[in-house]
Amino acid sequence: LEIYMNSIIAENFYSYRSELYALLVKPYPYYISCDLFPNRRFLVTCDGNFSVPKEKEKNHVVFSVEFTDIMGAAESKSTSLNRQSFEGERWSPGMNIEMRDDLEYSFKNKKTFSIYNIGDFRINPLRHDYQVKLRAKGKGVTIINHTTGERLKIEDEISKSREVSFIKQYTVANKKRLKTSGRLPSLDIGRNDFEIQNASAIEIVFDTRFYYA
Numbered sequence: 001l002e003i004y005m006n007s008i009i010a011e012n013f014y015s016y017r018s019e020l021y022a023l024l025v026k027p028y029p030y031y032i033s034c035d036l037f038p039n040r041r042f043l044v045t046c047d048g049n050f051s052v053p054k055e056k057e058k059n060h061v062v063f064s065v066e067f068t069d070i071m072g073a074a075e076s077k078s079t080s081l082n083r084q085s086f087e088g089e090r091w092s093p094g095m096n097i098e099m100r101d102d103l104e105y106s107f108k109n110k111k112t113f114s115i116y117n118i119g120d121f122r123i124n125p126l127r128h129d130y131q132v133k134l135r136a137k138g139k140g141v142t143i144i145n146h147t148t149g150e151r152l153k154i155e156d157e158i159s160k161s162r163e164v165s166f167i168k169q170y171t172v173a174n175k176k177r178l179k180t181s182g183r184l185p186s187l188d189i190g191r192n193d194f195e196i197q198n199a200s201a202i203e204i205v206f207d208t209r210f211y212y213a
Helices: 010-024
Strands: 002-006 030-032 040-045 060-064 074-076 106-108 112-117 130-145 150-158 164-167 170-173 180-182 190-197 200-208
Touching (some): 002 010, 150 164
Antiparallel strands (some): 002 060, 030 040, 106 200, 112 190, 130 150, 130 164, 130 190, 130 200, 164 170
């Protein structure tokens, strides 16, 4: 990133430089975005390996800062719960938005359905902002992604009154971890064919961001 800094008067140059350094160099990752990639953001760190020199009689400077993109990808600012349309300025060209309005990410009383990953990368629950919430009745409820061959089985019996959340490697209901086998299926690029077994009264919501090269 190339930055232009102008302190207007010489006395402010060094304090501005210190404030800017504190803004960019943090002990934790943070998001940045730019107009070249609208509606996308990058999770980055900055190691502070840059300098902001002051030339004599000049109160402005142009310098470069290098960031490390932790994900190796851009992340959509909006999620699958936001309608995929160029209206409303949530999505932009280049984000694989199709001219169709039938893409769904929440389902009721359906045991089979399809989830579309419109991004350029496979979405992994351990690595990406990808969460699922389920309400259903049954024991041994199993969520299968037939596209990837992955599945997760809830060994405990669940009831409609308890919302089950899948967050990274955890399956939780009422703040209590449930016994499971397998892992929440990832989302391959494009269409993913899902099936839910051993359950009735199903309500399921897939809330995920999408990732772009």
